[in-house]
Amino acid sequence: MIPANSRQGPSLIVALDYPDADAALAMSARLDPALCRLKVGKELFIAAGPDLVRALSGLGFEVFLDLKFHDIPNTVAGAVRAAAALGVWMVNVHASGGRRMMQAAREALGSPGPGVPLLTAVTVLTSMDAADLAETGVSDPLEKQVLRLAALSVESGLDGLVCSAREVTAIRESLGAAPVLVTPGIRPAGSDSGDQRRTVGPREAMEAGSDFLVIGRPVTAAPDPAAAVLSILSEMSYRNLP
Ligand code: C5P
Numbered sequence: 001m002i003p004a005n006s007r008q009g010p011s012l013i014v015a016l017d018y019p020d021a022d023a024a025l026a027m028s029a030r031l032d033p034a035l036c037r038l039k040v041g042k043e044l045f046i047a048a049g050p051d052l053v054r055a056l057s058g059l060g061f062e063v064f065l066d067l068k069f070h071d072i073p074n075t076v077a078g079a080v081r082a083a084a085a086l087g088v089w090m091v092n093v094h095a096s097g098g099r100r101m102m103q104a105a106r107e108a109l110g111s112p113g114p115g116v117p118l119l120t121a122v123t124v125l126t127s128m129d130a131a132d133l134a135e136t137g138v139s140d141p142l143e144k145q146v147l148r149l150a151a152l153s154v155e156s157g158l159d160g161l162v163c164s165a166r167e168v169t170a171i172r173e174s175l176g177a178a179p180v181l182v183t184p185g186i187r188p189a190g191s192d193s194g195d196q197r198r199t200v201g202p203r204e205a206m207e208a209g210s211d212f213l214v215i216g217r218p219v220t221a222a223p224d225p226a227a228a229v230l231s232i233l234s235e236m237s238y239r240n241l242p
Helices: 021-028 042-058 073-086 099-109 130-135 142-155 165-175 202-208 225-236
Strands: 012-015 037-040 063-069 090-094 118-122 160-162 180-183 212-215
Touching: 012 225, 021 042, 037 042, 042 063, 042 073, 063 073, 073 090, 073 099, 090 099, 099 118, 099 142, 118 142, 118 180, 130 142, 142 160, 142 165, 165 180, 165 202, 202 212, 202 225, 212 225
Parallel strands: 012 037, 012 212, 037 063, 063 090, 090 118, 118 160, 160 180, 180 212
Antiparallel strands: none
């Protein structure tokens, strides 16, 4: 069972999709850790590494390390252990790595609790459609595969899932309120959808049952990122406003 306080703190996670530490630190200086968390993905982590994660944490931000581990159980266990030692708030894996891989990650982190990063899984990448899935040998409908991997993740002891806001309702119906749901692909009113297709608005995503929204360019490309955060929080109309 995840701790009751795992949903506390800002529900907005700003994706720092930058090629280097300088750009990421410049953006983080314009943001407030009381109002948002930060996501560090593969490009930034490979370029700037653990020192950047420590620097962001030192500024007071909680960091979602979005490296989507998918490897043999022993390797993934070592990777999440290293992430926990870095002090990240959330780390994730690919559910398609299977039950033993996810259980190994859970065991490496220990039981959910204070100081233990939330452990989430990606089910089917939202960039994939039914034809892509079929090419990998999965002929079931995409939603069925998402729900199958979501259930497997929860059974394997994970705290939650990274999923499309369009999948949230079905996941809540099948797995209930317990899993923490993290949703990217969100576009506030009036913002450019960029390369995202099938976007969902912040309030719509929260009302569907998302716990955390991942939003990148609508904040990072805004002329005033701090104002964009406040506007998104008010659109979410949630518990995050001071
Ligand atoms: O700029 P934007 O809001 O589109 O950024 C969304 C972030 O969420 C990016 O870091 C992107 O890689 C990530 N993401 C996504 N869709 C997924 C999973 C992750 O957009 N299904």
